[in-house]
Amino acid sequence: MGIIMNRVGAIFVTVSDIEKAREWYCSILELEPIYDIIAGHLCCIPLDNNGQNLVLDSKIYTEDTYARTPIFHFNTDDIHAAFQFMRDKNVELVSEIEHGHFFSFKDPDGNLLMVCKC
Template identity: 55%
Template sequence: MTPILNQIGTVFIPVSNIEKARDWYCDILGLPVDREILYGHLYVVPMNGTGIVLDSKIYSEDNIFRTPAFHLNTNNIEEAYEFMKSKNVNLTTQIEHNQWFNFKDPDGNQLMVCKC
């Protein structure tokens, strides 16, 4: 028996500007910007399931995600793609296999949206 659970608690995303990152992530996820920035460098994005913590203290050009470390779910991949396009998000792939696409956040972190 191990005391380590087979669960992911949260994913830390390195960001250069905590306020701008908070606003961008809340915008694309349709969330209100109503939580406090902690310790001047952390923002806990209110997620269902595994959490996301934006952290400006760990940011460096060498520390950004060059491949997606996780994906965000969608029920409609085409609608999600068009939504991100309308937000002028940097889309780095088309919809692949009618299942997923990749994009970059404003700091250059490579992320993914996948049909669940």
């Protein structure tokens, strides 16, 4: 398997009210709303048994959020190797490794994407 895994690890949805969003998404996915709200603004809802999640985030919600927020992330086992790999490929890196866990980058069309340590 490559440094950047060839599957999506999470899909991000910006929400204005994290508790209401958790209730609504769990309702339509027929899940119990038992998932913790992390740091007051994040809720990760598992979508399958392969580690794919729906990540609700109210901290990044603004009227113009969509142009500045990654909509999904790729997984990696080694965030430092993945960062160096992308740097070596001359990918436009938007951030350094944040909190030892993730970094953002742009594709050739300017879409903001992320790699996250799983």
